[in-house]
Amino acid sequence: MTTAAVEHGHGHGDGPDHDDGHEEVIYQETRDMRLLGFVLFLCSDVVLFSAFIFAYLYLRGTIDEWPPILNGHQLPRLDLPFAEFNSIVLFGSGVTMHHALENWKHGKVGRFDFFMGFTIVLGVMFLCGQGYEYSHAAIGGWSGSIFGASFFTLTGMHGFHVFCGVAYLAILWWQTKKGHYDQTHYFGLTAGTLYWHFVDVIWVALFFLFYIF
Amino acid sequence: MAVAAPTTTPTIPRPVLDHIHPEPTGFIRKYIFSIDHKIIAFQYFITAGLFFIIAGLLAEMIRIDLLKHTGVLTPNVYNQVYSVHGSMMVWLVIIPFVSGAFGNFVMPLQIGARDVAFPWLNLAAFWMFPPAGLILLASFAFGAPDAGWTEYPPISLQAPFGTSMWCIAIFLIGISSTLTGINFLVTIFKMRAPGMTFTRMPLFVWASAATAGLNMVATTALAAALLALFLERQFGVPFYNPTKGGSPILWQHMFWFYSHPAVYIMILPAFGIISEVLPTFSRKPIFGYKMIAFSSVAIALLGFMVWAHHMFTSGMAPWLQLPFMIITMLIAIPTGIKIFSWMATLWGGSIEFSAACLFALGFLITFTLGGVTGFFLAAVPADLHEHGTYFVVGHIHYVLYGGSVFGIYAGLYYWWPKMTGRMMNERLGQWHAWITFVAFNCTFLPMHWLGLLGMPRRVAMYDPEFEGWNIVVSVCSFFLAASTLLIMGNMLWSFKNGKKAGPNPWGARTLEWMISSPPPYYNFKTVPAVLAAPYDFGNPLPYIGLDAEPGAMEATPQSTTGLVHAH
Numbered sequence: 117m118t119t120a121a122v123e124h125g126h127g128h129g130d131g132p133d134h135d136d137g138h139e140e141v142i143y144q145e146t147r148d149m150r151l152l153g154f155v156l157f158l159c160s161d162v163v164l165f166s167a168f169i170f171a172y173l174y175l176r177g178t179i180d181e182w183p184p185i186l187n188g189h190q191l192p193r194l195d196l197p198f199a200e201f202n203s204i205v206l207f208g209s210g211v212t213m214h215h216a217l218e219n220w221k222h223g224k225v226g227r228f229d230f231f232m233g234f235t236i237v238l239g240v241m242f243l244c245g246q247g248y249e250y251s252h253a254a255i256g257g258w259s260g261s262i263f264g265a266s267f268f269t270l271t272g273m274h275g276f277h278v279f280c281g282v283a284y285l286a287i288l289w290w291q292t293k294k295g296h297y298d299q300t301h302y303f304g305l306t307a308g309t310l311y312w313h314f315v316d317v318i319w320v321a322l323f324f325l326f327y328i329f
Numbered sequence: 330m331a332v333a334a335p336t337t338t339p340t341i342p343r344p345v346l347d348h349i350h351p352e353p354t355g356f357i358r359k360y361i362f363s364i365d366h367k368i369i370a371f372q373y374f375i376t377a378g379l380f381f382i383i384a385g386l387l388a389e390m391i392r393i394d395l396l397k398h399t400g401v402l403t404p405n406v407y408n409q410v411y412s413v414h415g416s417m418m419v420w421l422v423i424i425p426f427v428s429g430a431f432g433n434f435v436m437p438l439q440i441g442a443r444d445v446a447f448p449w450l451n452l453a454a455f456w457m458f459p460p461a462g463l464i465l466l467a468s469f470a471f472g473a474p475d476a477g478w479t480e481y482p483p484i485s486l487q488a489p490f491g492t493s494m495w496c497i498a499i500f501l502i503g504i505s506s507t508l509t510g511i512n513f514l515v516t517i518f519k520m521r522a523p524g525m526t527f528t529r530m531p532l533f534v535w536a537s538a539a540t541a542g543l544n545m546v547a548t549t550a551l552a553a554a555l556l557a558l559f560l561e562r563q564f565g566v567p568f569y570n571p572t573k574g575g576s577p578i579l580w581q582h583m584f585w586f587y588s589h590p591a592v593y594i595m596i597l598p599a600f601g602i603i604s605e606v607l608p609t610f611s612r613k614p615i616f617g618y619k620m621i622a623f624s625s626v627a628i629a630l631l632g633f634m635v636w637a638h639h640m641f642t643s644g645m646a647p648w649l650q651l652p653f654m655i656i657t658m659l660i661a662i663p664t665g666i667k668i669f670s671w672m673a674t675l676w677g678g679s680i681e682f683s684a685a686c687l688f689a690l691g692f693l694i695t696f697t698l699g700g701v702t703g704f705f706l707a708a709v710p711a712d713l714h715e716h717g718t719y720f721v722v723g724h725i726h727y728v729l730y731g732g733s734v735f736g737i738y739a740g741l742y743y744w745w746p747k748m749t750g751r752m753m754n755e756r757l758g759q760w761h762a763w764i765t766f767v768a769f770n771c772t773f774l775p776m777h778w779l780g781l782l783g784m785p786r787r788v789a790m791y792d793p794e795f796e797g798w799n800i801v802v803s804v805c806s807f808f809l810a811a812s813t814l815l816i817m818g819n820m821l822w823s824f825k826n827g828k829k830a831g832p833n834p835w836g837a838r839t840l841e842w843m844i845s846s847p848p849p850y851y852n853f854k855t856v857p858a859v860l861a862a863p864y865d866f867g868n869p870l871p872y873i874g875l876d877a878e879p880g881a882m883e884a885t886p887q888s889t890t891g892l893v894h895a896h
Binding site: 145148149152153156157159160161163164166167168170171174175178179184258259260261262264265268269 | 446447450507510511512514515518519520545546547548549550552553554557560564565566567568573574575576579582583586
């Protein structure tokens with residue numbers, strides 16, 4: 117069989133049917149596919165957290181009193197005021213991320229840089245706050261009881277996601293400097309924003325389940 | 330060519346569909362780290378095939394042990410052998426075969442796509458699979474997992490390091506499944522040929538979509554269960570250990586929340602294969618297209634609500650038993666819809682008893698038997714008697730061997746000419762089908778009786794009264810294993826002596842048969858527009874703008890089996 121008729125190469129304007137409009141349609145369709153794929157990835161990530169949340173609630177349901185008793189003493193509850201402060205830091209970073217994306221869409225690169233940097237700083241602040249909380253939570257450590265197991269595993273997984281998110285945003289920021297995106301082609305920034313909001317939403321659930329419930 | 334009046338405008342520009350990557354030329358990029366879905370499918374076939382041989386040999390070690398009621402192996406080795414046999418067959422053989430191999434090869438061709446949505450992700454997903462298998466096999470050197478493929482704590486918490494390697498291996502293959510699921514869903518949603526609405530998709534694509542959804546959602550739950558088990562084993566983090574406040578039942582919930590959907594991950598693609606093979610070889614439109622398609626989705630959804638029927642004897646809350654029993658029994662409805670639709674497809678057809686068709690017919694019988702025994706096990710009072718006996722072993726082999734593996738064989742005989750461009754020896758294939766069918770039933774049917782008499786599973790020694798039937802089962806299992814040599818020999822034979830297949834040796838009507846065998850790198854010279862579902866035998870093909878391979882579009886095929894004379 118001959119392949120001559122179908123070999124267009126990679127399609128960088130090397131044929132009459134590869135004009136700008138064609139490239140644009142390819143971009144749009146590819147973006148739609150990537151967006152769907154990314155959302156599906158987030159869905160499967162939700163299941164990962166849900167499974168551990170189920171485990172936490174199940175284990176919590178096996179004992180009468182919460183927090184559990186370790187070595188004859190009932191463990192204390194977690195430090196709510198500090199967690200509230202740290203939550204505000206994380207939710208604030210969601211707001212700044214939203215502003216970063218909106219400013220990018222409107223071509224205000226200076227303000228985009230400001231908000232992007234702000235988001236990353238807040239993300240790092242949240243991680244530091246979590247480190248502080250880990251060192252002060254007197255709940256018997258990771259392997260002490262089902263409280264420690266659930267708390268450190270779930271918030272640790274969330275912290276790992278925040279850490280990846282900070283790295284991801286830093287890479288995206290660097291990519292904007294390298295000219296990967298323009299005012300209408302910014303799929304990476306959309307994905308980064310979605311991911312960052314996802315991390316926020318997971319924290320809402322964890323905050324309620326560990327500090328309020 | 331003559332086609333029915335178009336019902337949609339066929340010439341929607343689809344630049345992504347029309348876009349063609351340049352074909353790689355280097356050996357490594359072409360055959361080792363290829364991003365071509367067909368090559369990746371071959372890699373899955375070869376790797377899963379090798380693991381199938383290893384896991385099959387482990388099964389024969391089990392049967393050798395059970396030849397004598399005092400056992401032949403030491404109980405310790407026996408526990409490791411059946412645990413690794415089960416784990417390999419589920420995660421390294423059947424799931425990669427049905428999703429990785431058949432899904433990758435057939436699904437993009439059937440929807441008229443040039444590749445999957447994210448070829449690089451496909452490549453990455455494949456290359457997690459061989460290391461996972463090697464890690465699991467290497468665990469024999471460190472004390473292999475010995476609590477069965479389900480690895481219930483607290484036994485799995487006390488086992489040596491091999492069980493942690495089991496966690497890593499299954500975690501890896503789980504990520505691979507999740508990525509493949511995401512990839513396939515995006516492919517099916519976004520890359521269908523113009524005019525191919527959901528209800529015009531081939532039924533294998535429907536099955537692949539339902540499976541991909543299960544892979545994407547359920548497998549991450551397994552990842553969580555495995556992560557917790559790994560953390561508890563390596564760092565003492567209490568999730569499952571009752572002495573530290575954990576709960577072994579929690580593992581069973583988390584494990585079966587994945588592993589019950591996993592049985593549908595293993596069987597739904599086989600349903601899809603049967604739905605392609607039966608209409609082609611009975612030369613009739615599929616009966617109840619929409620019912621078969623929607624019942625796949627119904628099974629996938631219901632599959633998430635039944636996991637605790639594995640745990641009736643585990644001491645879970647008694648009030649939960651009734652709802653889980655009822656929902657489990659409800660799954661018999663969509664499954665029954667499929668079985669009856671396939672029977673109605675056969676009814677009045679001019680059936681060509683090719684090897685693929687024989688396996689599909691065998692599937693109908695053995696899978697139905699497995700479904701019926703599943704109904705027994707779903708009923709709480711019966712399950713209390715049958716749980717943990719050979720009845721369960723018989724049941725799972727009827728649905729996984731008589732279901733999934735028979736479906737895989739049917740698919741192999743069916744698509745082999747498309748994959749390689751050559752025909753297998755049809756006579757030998759039919760011998761393979763018959764010998765496998767007989768040996769299979771002689772091997773696994775007596776297990777039901779042994780189970781009802783009370784022979785427990787997963788024990789190296791047993792009561793002397795069961796020895797007679799166990800010898801029968803073991804001897805038949807040797808024939809069953811030997812029958813596998815027939816298809817391996819047939820494949821090798823076909824490479825050297827097989828007749829050139831031509832584009833469409835079976836006279837099938839789905840899109841993959843409209844192009845040359847094996848398909849070119851870019852699959853389709855032009856992506857056609859689709860006017861209807863593909864199963865209307867007797868009517869012109871529903872494709873517009875298809876640059877078909879000469880000879881592909883003849884409505885009546887030349888019989889390749891020499892068995893069809895009723896024209």
